[in-house]
Amino acid sequence: MRAYRVGLTAAVVTAGLAAPATPMVAAEQVAAPPVSSSSTAVGHGGAVATVDATATAVGRDVLRRGGNAVDAAVAAAATLGVTEPFSAGIGGGGFFVYYDARSGRVHTIDGRESAPASTRQDTFVDPATGQPYPFGEARISGLSVGVPGTLLTWEAALRAWGTRSLAESLRPAIRVADKGFAVDATFRQQVRDNAAVFAQFAPTAQLFLPDGRAPEVGSTHRNPDLADTYRLISRRGVNAFYEGPIGADIAATVQRPPVTDTPTRPWPHPIRPGGLTTTDLARYELRFPAPTHSDYRGYDVYGMSTPSSGGTAVGEALNIMERFDLSRTPPAEALSVHLDASALAFADRNAYVGDGTHPRVLRELLSDQYAATRGEFEPGSALPKPTAPGNLAGPYGSVHPAMPATGGEKGKSTTNLTVADRWGNVVEYTLTIEQTGGNAMVVPGRGFLLNNELTDFSFVQQAGAPPDPNLPAPGKRPRSSMSPTIVLNDGKPFLAVGSPGGATIITTVLQILFNRIDRNMPLPEAVAAPRASQRNSNTPAAEPAFIADHESELVALGQPAFHSVAELGAATAIEFQDQRRLVAVAEPTRRGGGSAAVLRPVPDGPYAPAPPTMKALPRLPTAAIPNSPMTDTHAQLMARASPASS
Secondary structure: OOOOOOOOOOOOOHHHOOOOOOOOOOOOOOOOOOOOOOOEEEEEEEEEEEOOHHHHHHHHHHHHOOOOHHHHHHHHHHHHHHHOOOOOOOOOEEEEEEEEOOOOEEEEEEEOOEOOOOOOOOOOEOOOOOOEOOHHHHHOOHHHOOEOOHHHHHHHHHHHHOOOOHHHHHHHHHHHHHHOEEOOHHHHHHHHHOHHHHOOEHHHHHHHOHHHOOOOOOOEEOOHHHHHHHHHHHHHOOHHHHOOHHHHHHHHHHHOOOEOOOOOOOOOOOOOOOOOOHHHHHOOOOEOOOOEEEEEOOEEEEEOOOOEOHHHHHHHHHHHHOOOOOOOOOHHHHHHHHHHHHHHHHHHHHHHOOOOOOHHHHHHHOOHHHHHHHOOOOOOOOOOOOOOOEOOOOOOOEOOOOOOOOOOOOOOOOEEEEEEEOOOOEEEEEEEOOOOOOOOOEOOOOOOEOOOHHHHOOOOOOOOOOOOOOOOOOOOOOOEOOOOEEEEEOOEEEEEEEOOOOOHHHHHHHHHHHHHHHOOOOHHHHHHOOOEEOOOOOOOEEOHHHHHHHHHHHHHOOOOOOEEOOOOOOOEEEEEOHHHOEEEEEOOOHHHOOEEEEEEEOOOOOOOOOOOOOOOOOOOOHHHOOOOOOOOOHHHHHHHOOHHHO
């Protein structure tokens, strides 16, 4: 059995490995409702929300047969590896956040991809020119592939809190891969968008470009190689992947990309090999960091710590927003505060957060004292963008000049799922292969795409900027924006939410929390509402409907004009209401629409109970803020930090 070695922050999960959080019980006799692609479901007994109707149905069926939230989440995630292969799969990584009803505690698993031992700080610099590779060239290469963590995440979650084995959890996905599923418009479009790069690799073209074209909507897509890969893992365990034949095939693919001799479409860049080895795979370790925590208007908001920046950025922005009574602020001014808080959090995220950031830095970013001075602005007068990061050494002035937004993930892919069971356990899980289609290489004979996660590193140190915490290094994990979030009210689940979308994940999750808690929108409306993404930019992104509804008022307050993007994020969420009633929500239209289901639906629609009484904290003058206990500078802390300390 593979050992679970953990770093300095680990510990809480290992104590639970001996017994699952919820004992297996006889399957409840619940008639299985028909598969539905509804984006909202209301009822009792458990709930699942994903981007895909097949994966949602698989998760719901696991719950119906007596499995718990972890069992259902892993089965649904494995199915997404079949039906959403361009967004996630065992060739990638992710972040798993779990609320354990028995203990009332939130736990996390960091299954982020790690850089091979051969990685250098100049890995993404062309030695011929001294300039960073263009993103497309870096992506479509072996250089971009990190050691995958998804499969080990599934195994660890099941061992810690599940009631089923990994083999049992893979069976539904094996059936889907063997039998096939109907191609929809989103699947076809994702193939078309990647046709030029998919055509460069024989196994990828064979799987996704039959007859050289994207599969037609309504046709059946099968993946027998992935079914066989799942079967091998079921028989031999995760060692078949990390220390066996699958791992050997991954390393061979990275080192010798399976380029076809006769590509049907041109590609302008050389396809470079990478240095990932079987030793890198065998040495991969999960981490189990403590979750981030913020207290927002009476709610306890838990998220993912580094190498994800999501929990820290969402938490800091919420802390800043809490300085204002946004429920009573004019709507345009409340939106402006939300956007400014997001910009400030991104300024600090880019300056300070990466794999190896010292825990004291992260604690300071989430402190009330820090938020109080970062929130010293007026709702009716927007901050200039970009804004400068704060000074963590105190007294919280700007330590560096304002810099343009940098370091955001380039991809808009990734996937997310949300699950709750009848016992009150909750899973929020975001997983990815980074770009839509990853690095475009299907491992020959294995049926899954490899990630291009290492392109989430900053390629070079920006001239004139402070030291970048997200530069490549051996064993390091690239900074992520994945933000799986669980919100508790008096120790019990109130809301779980997450989303794909690269760096816009943070702003999507933040806006949904703002919509639900401050604007008191019902959860389906909070998820579906038009979105904007302010990532410390003077040209923030927004969906057309947001621009039409809000831009003129926001510009009048000093916010910059938006540039239009078709859509931002593709969230899933579950709200926990009175009498154990659940509201499960997926996107109604974004990325083709998602799917939500409950075990026992109720006939009437969702309702929106008033949140608990919310009191905005007093806006203290800067002089009244106690001095920070942190006296070391960020550079000193970073110099002493190690990846295991995050």
